[in-house]
Amino acid sequence: MNIPKNGLRHRMSKVWDKIYESDSAFFGDEPSHFATLCLREMKTNNVKKLLELGAGQGRDSIFFASNGIQVAALDYSNAGIEIILNKTKKEKKGLQVNSKTFDIRNALPFPNNYFDAVYSHMFLNMKFSQDELNFIISEIRRVLKDGGFNFFSVRNNHDNFYRKGMEIEKGIYDINGFEIRFFTEKDIQDLLGGHFQLLWIKEMSEDPVTLYLICYKKNL
Incomplete structure (x- = not known):
């Protein structure tokens, strides 16, 4: 399946290019709290190959x-991917990060049952249609090994900006020029359907953002 690009997505990629070019550590250099939480689960379950969607600047x-994991990092911002490439080149540890500019609305460039885990942090909050979200989840399932893990975080309906700004689609609001989808627990359950088993869901607040931190396992 190949979903053509549109002007809005191109515009938003340019917005992120500008942000990343102005600050090579826009989100900071330290890993997110969610990443440190997921790493413990990954180590316990011997995750060796990981795909990150919406990798940003690669923190x-x-x-x-x-931490010894082989990572494929995808993002549709050229500037973000360039920063990841530069950061990994500067490292003297031979980090295994294969980064690539990619539009996630297209089929993932990996074979079936390839990764032990897929990870994304606030990526699914982007302005994806429901059909696009369903396609993304189907592709995640395709590239995951049986019993593989799908770690993701999303802004939720307890977030301070939920229902603020203009609602442009159901659950999607224009917040200062950024079009953000907010998720309820039911939205998440409906999206993952019967193809994944929920292992845990936690809530974390970092004012003004409130997130669900989620781990699903691909059904055998």
């Missing part, structure tokens, strides 16, 4: 790689 990808 979590590089963190996972520095």
Whole structure:
């Protein structure tokens, strides 16, 4: 399946290019709290190959790689991917991060049953249609090994910005020029359907953002 690009997605990639070019550590250099939480689960379950979707400037990808995990990092911002490439080149540890500019609305460039885990941090909050979200989840399931893990975080309906700004689609709001989808627990359950088993869901607040931190396992 190949979903053509549109002007909005191109515009948003340019927005992120500008942000990343102005600050090479826009989200900080330290890994996210979610990444440190997931790493414990990954180590316990012997995760060796990981795909990160929406890798940004690579703070979590590089963190996972520095802990011995082979990482494929995808993002549709050219500037973000260039920063990841530069950061990994500067490292003297031979980090295994294969980074690539990619539009996630297209089929993932990996074979079936390839990864032990897929990880994304606030990536699914981007302005994806419901059909696009369903396609993304189907592709995650395809590239995961049986029993593989799907770790993701999303802003939820307890977030301070939920229902603020203009609602442009159901559950999606324009917040200062960024079009953000907010998730309820039911939204998450409906999205993952019967193809994954929920292992845990936690809530974390870092004002003004409130997140669900989630781990699903691919059904055998």
